[in-house]
Amino acid sequence: MSRVKSIKRQTQNRFLNLYELDAEHRDGKVSKYFLASRGEKVEExxxxxxxxxxxxxxIYGIYGENKDKVALVRQFRYPINDFIYExxxxxxxxxxxxxxxxxREMFEETGLTLTPVKCKSMYNRPFFTTVGMTDESCATVFGYLSGSPTNLYQEASxxxxxxxxxxxxxxxxLKEENVSIMCAYMLMHFIHSEDDPFGFLQA
Incomplete structure (x- = not known):
């Protein structure tokens, strides 16, 4: 059975670190595998x-009296040296x-106030992002938005x-821009939803 035999931390950064694993394959052979993680220690x-x-x-936030707009950010990301919709x-x-x-994040990034929608725990629980290279996982919170958008509360970076x-x-x-994969999937859902975009949360 495949398993991790040992872990060695290779970097010492605040937000992201690289770890070297001794990975044993199902045939018993061992090779190096590299993992990026938000964890600052092996124990984390x-x-x-x-x-x-x-x-x-x-945050999947819906805006407007008619629930006909979704809040996105067009953000510059250094790994692609370009802007991407997220x-x-x-x-x-x-x-x-x-x-x-x-x-907190919705207000800091957009100036909008989020009123979360209550839903079953399976919709809010964390899922892994890019598990081939990182153990990072993210939860999704759904809600309605109010207020006026502004960038006044964003960090200088x-x-x-x-x-x-x-x-x-x-x-x-979806046709023309750089889009993160999770955002893309949810935009596909939003485009084809009728009435309340969050109706599926009641299923």
């Missing part, structure tokens, strides 16, 4: 804890739950434009 890796605690949260998102700070993180996109603009974004 999900390999070590055996728990899937969320590192971050993404949901507002951020890291869960120590002592926070995902709902508190979502409310953030290059973010707030976008309130209707269904036609979402179609254009």
């Amino acid at each position: 890796l999900k390999i070590s804890t055996g728990k899937n605690a969320p590192d971050g949260v993404a 949901f507002p998102a951020g890291l869960v700070e120590k002592g926070e739950d995902v709902i508190g993180t979502a409310i 953030e290059d973010i434009q707030v976008i309130l996109a209707d269904r036609e603009e979402c179609k254009r974004i």
Whole structure:
């Protein structure tokens, strides 16, 4: 059976670190495998804890009296040296739950106030992002938005434009722009939803 035999931390950074694993394959052979993680210590890796605690949260927020717009951010990302469309998102700070993180991050990134929608736990639980290279997992919080968008509360290191996109603009974004994969899937859902975009949360 495949398993991790040992773990060695290779970097010492605040938000992201690289770990070297001795990975034993099902045929008994051992090779090196490299893992990026938000964990600052070996003991904090999900390999070590055996728990899937969320590192971050993404917010699927609906705006407007007619519930006909979704809040996106067009953000500059250094790994691609370009802008990409995403949901507002951020890291869960120590002592926070995902709902508190979502409310805080939505306001900081967009100036909008989030009123979360209650839903079954399976919709809010964390899921892994890119498990071939990282143990990062993120939860999604759903809710309705009020207020006026602004970038006044963004950090100086953030290059973010707030976008309130209707269904036609979402179609254009999917056709023409860089889009994160989770955002893309949810935009597909939003485009084809009728009436309340969150109706599926009641299923």
